[in-house]
Amino acid sequence: MNKSSYSPSKFCKFPRRDYNFDFDEKIRKQKKVKVKEELALKKVSNIISDNANNRMKIVEHESRLGVQVRAKYDEMEELRRQEESRQQRISTAKEDLAAAELELANLPVYERPKDEIDRLYNQILEIEYSANQKGSQKSERGNLINQKKRTLWQCTEKLKDLENANNKLLQALQRSGADKIFDAYRWLQEHRNELNKEVYGPVLLEVNVPNREHAGYLENHVPYYVWKSFITQDAADRDFLFRSLKSFDVPVLNFTGDKGDTKLPFEVSEEMHRLGIYSRLDQVFDAPNAVKDVLTTQFGLENSVIVLP
Structure with missing residues (x-):
């Protein structure tokens, strides 16, 4: 048999299978599966991370709410004490008011002191008249004092002039032998x-x-x-x-x-x-x-x- 003329098709009726193609296809499929799994894993990881963050936020929020609740309880307690104190003061004020009303009811009937008012009114008039008189006298005295001051100033000036003239005359006597x-x-x-x-x-x-x-x-x-x-x-x-x-x-x-x-x-x-x-x-x-x-x-x-x- 001539080796060069051998052809498989002559002896095999089944078609030839491409094994390299099947292997690559499997690899691609596995890669796709891997990518999907990685995406799914990443998604799950993100969900877990988000859940952890949300849980932490919820815990922090719960803690803040707890603090606020305790503060509100303290505030309510303080308001309660203030209300009790206010009610106590109101009660005391009512008692004082009742006592004052009773005392007022027991007071004698008020009578206007007309004679005393008239006396004080006349006294005020007399004082005002006396004050006006003294003011007038003070003004007159002030004018008299000012007039006397002017007269004193004039006399002082004349005295200065006289002293100056006297000094000149005394100097003349001194120069002449005295x-x-x-x-x-x-x-x-x-x-x-x-x-x-x-x-x-x-x-x-x-x-x-x-x-x-x-x-x-x-x-x-x-x-x-x-x-x-x-x-x-x-x-x-x-x-x-x-x-x-x-x-x-x-x-x-x-x-x-x-x-x-x-x-x-x-x-x-x-x-x-x-x-x-x-x-x-x-x-x-x-x-x-x-x-x-x-x-x-x-x-x-x-x-x-x-x-x-």
Whole structure:
């Protein structure tokens, strides 16, 4: 038999079977089954995991609900205690109210104290009237005080001006030779309360001459020592000043107040007018009466006339 011409179909009537194809098919089927089983297993695992999570959530929720329930029970217990306390207070208040109503019922009938009210009303009116009167008096006193304050201020200012003028005059006396005139003036101010009557001086401070030309006439007519002198009106004051001011080298003159010598008023006659006489030295200055009388009587000012130049 020729080997090369052999053909199985010639000897076998059954068809040839493909074993490789069957094996692959089985593998594919097994893989599909495995995939299905894995999917089913994964699904079961997911379900188990979800159930575990849900169970945990349920347990936690149950725990929270338990806490809330216990809190509610505690709150209910507290509300119960509060309600018991409130009921107790209401009961006590009702008892107090009943006692107060009973006490009120037992009180005597109220009678309006008309007389006492009228008395108090009249007293109030009197007090208001008195207050108004005192207010008016206070206002008047306030106005009077303000007026006196203004007067005091004016006097203070005048006193300052006078002191300034006095200082200038004292300085003039000091420059002219009265070295201790300030000390003498200060001593007099400090001891006025020890004197019996008013004391004036130095004379230069007491004399006021409005006209400067007349001031020159008067200054030349009266001796220098007079301008630094002090004038008393009491013999005891004169002796006291003489002893106290001796060290200051200032004269002390005493005004006796002799009323026997009456001065005639100055009148310019026609003849005097023709001669140019228009005034006397005692008419051209102002000074306290004691000072003016001493200057006039001791230095003949009433006999000294002023003639037109």
